[in-house]
Amino acid sequence: MRSASGSDKTAAAPRRRTPLFVWRVVMLIAAFAAWYALTSTGVLPAFFFGRPVVVLGRVWDWFSSGKIYPHLGVTLVETVLAFAIGTLMGVAAGLWLGLSPTAASLLDPYIKAANAMPRVILAPIFAVWFGLGIASKVALGITLVFFIVFFNVFQGVREVSPVVLASVRMLGATRRQLLRHVYLPSATSWVFSSLHTSVGMAFVGAVVGEYLGSAAGVGYLILQAEGTFDIDTVFAGILVLTAFALLLDLAVTRAERHLLTWHPRAPADER
Amino acid sequence: MTAAAPVLALDRIGVEWPGPAPGAPGYVAVEDVSLSVGRGEFVSVVGPTGCGKSTLLNVAAGLLAPSSGSVLVAGERLSGLNRRAGYLFQADALMPWRNARENVEAGLIFAGVEQPQASRRADEWLRRVGLSGFGDRYPHQLSGGMRKRVALAQVLILEPEILLMDEPFAALDVQTRQLMENELLELWSAERRSVVFITHDLEEAIALSDRIVLLSAAPRTRPIGEFPIDLPRPRDVAEIRLTPRFLELHGRIWAALRAEVLKAYAVSQRLG
Numbered sequence: 001m002r003s004a005s006g007s008d009k010t011a012a013a014p015r016r017r018t019p020l021f022v023w024r025v026v027m028l029i030a031a032f033a034a035w036y037a038l039t040s041t042g043v044l045p046a047f048f049f050g051r052p053v054v055v056l057g058r059v060w061d062w063f064s065s066g067k068i069y070p071h072l073g074v075t076l077v078e079t080v081l082a083f084a085i086g087t088l089m090g091v092a093a094g095l096w097l098g099l100s101p102t103a104a105s106l107l108d109p110y111i112k113a114a115n116a117m118p119r120v121i122l123a124p125i126f127a128v129w130f131g132l133g134i135a136s137k138v139a140l141g142i143t144l145v146f147f148i149v150f151f152n153v154f155q156g157v158r159e160v161s162p163v164v165l166a167s168v169r170m171l172g173a174t175r176r177q178l179l180r181h182v183y184l185p186s187a188t189s190w191v192f193s194s195l196h197t198s199v200g201m202a203f204v205g206a207v208v209g210e211y212l213g214s215a216a217g218v219g220y221l222i223l224q225a226e227g228t229f230d231i232d233t234v235f236a237g238i239l240v241l242t243a244f245a246l247l248l249d250l251a252v253t254r255a256e257r258h259l260l261t262w263h264p265r266a267p268a269d270e271r
Numbered sequence: 272m273t274a275a276a277p278v279l280a281l282d283r284i285g286v287e288w289p290g291p292a293p294g295a296p297g298y299v300a301v302e303d304v305s306l307s308v309g310r311g312e313f314v315s316v317v318g319p320t321g322c323g324k325s326t327l328l329n330v331a332a333g334l335l336a337p338s339s340g341s342v343l344v345a346g347e348r349l350s351g352l353n354r355r356a357g358y359l360f361q362a363d364a365l366m367p368w369r370n371a372r373e374n375v376e377a378g379l380i381f382a383g384v385e386q387p388q389a390s391r392r393a394d395e396w397l398r399r400v401g402l403s404g405f406g407d408r409y410p411h412q413l414s415g416g417m418r419k420r421v422a423l424a425q426v427l428i429l430e431p432e433i434l435l436m437d438e439p440f441a442a443l444d445v446q447t448r449q450l451m452e453n454e455l456l457e458l459w460s461a462e463r464r465s466v467v468f469i470t471h472d473l474e475e476a477i478a479l480s481d482r483i484v485l486l487s488a489a490p491r492t493r494p495i496g497e498f499p500i501d502l503p504r505p506r507d508v509a510e511i512r513l514t515p516r517f518l519e520l521h522g523r524i525w526a527a528l529r530a531e532v533l534k535a536y537a538v539s540q541r542l543g
Binding site for chain 1: 332334352354356357358360362363364365366367368369370377378381382409410411422425426429
């Protein structure tokens, strides 16, 4: 539409885009208004559903006093570490099993079992193994990220075009060069296609880990507030987490666009 | 040509795919095929669709080990990949994650050539195939014809003695195809590599080649005739199709090919 030559069309494009954004904001305000109306009139008990004014005040308070930043920082570090380590492990395992059918068929039932298991349940074990610090949350995040990346890379390696493979071999590539110049780039594109999910999972691992036992992090703030039935703070924590997750997703989209220039389907158009 | 060993010789090649169960009879794709290609010779292999032409080419490339017979490259028995051959595939074989220049230079990089020198030579080859200025484009940003040119440059930059081509222009439209055929002839006449060109298009084969080998219909494909093409060079593939000698050759070879095409068609009808 942007390339349309008619001046009326180019003028129509921004005019049509603005209402969408406005409507989104209106929806958000309406949701808060409904929340406010329902709790202040007593239709919904404020004790259980919180008071939006207090919730927003709490969020404002956190950011203006800077009290939230160390907690956000901890959650962010856990997320990034879990994502980075989980992805590395997933790529390594995916490449290995993708290239070695014997090992793949040998380990197949165990991988399926490990993937089917609800891994959040491992959090208490990790807390015992790695303590209540960052490590146990990172470990939980890794178990969530690993399988997503692993399955994508495994699939990616198996679906490398046989023609490209034969062609690169004819061009004289050694086995190691094949790995570096064909399997790895091909697998990388599959990693990127799962990036949104895996970053989200790393975040889930961090927050759930904090929630189940920690001394810092946004999940910890929520846990503490729950302990004193401070429902307003719980909602404030949820709001901050949601906004943070959106920011993470935005960062992933940016990274994707930058790193996958070769990809025929621009990732942004895909969704 | 007769004194020295041929650059490429297939000696009684047979390819049999295993049957559905152990002990069951296999599918004999190619049987007892002998073919030799002299230095600088352009040989086309023509046969009905599905006759195992690509199988034969894969054997010559060393990508597929024959069930019987042997491949001789410059008189030496081939084991493993054919390092003296470049292979131009029918399907897109460019690495989609590398731009045109990186695709063309890939073979040099694999061989250990330094990056700046490889890039320089890749640019030179892109210019030769008419794509200077397109080095930074990724394959999906190029048209089908441009991708074929990149693939051609990618193979030719390694200066292979033997060029194996598997219906490389089949997916192109007629105009692009004739352009590419002329460019191929030009590049070939400059360097005089030996070429094995697979096609099911008889006109293309006559226009390009020194010699045509006809294959029978599948299964048990074998050569059923050889025709030297004595058309003068340099040729223009579009114009040469109109000359009387071309039509005469076409008539003769088509008469031989026709029966096989009908046979292949009958098989496909039975299977379908």
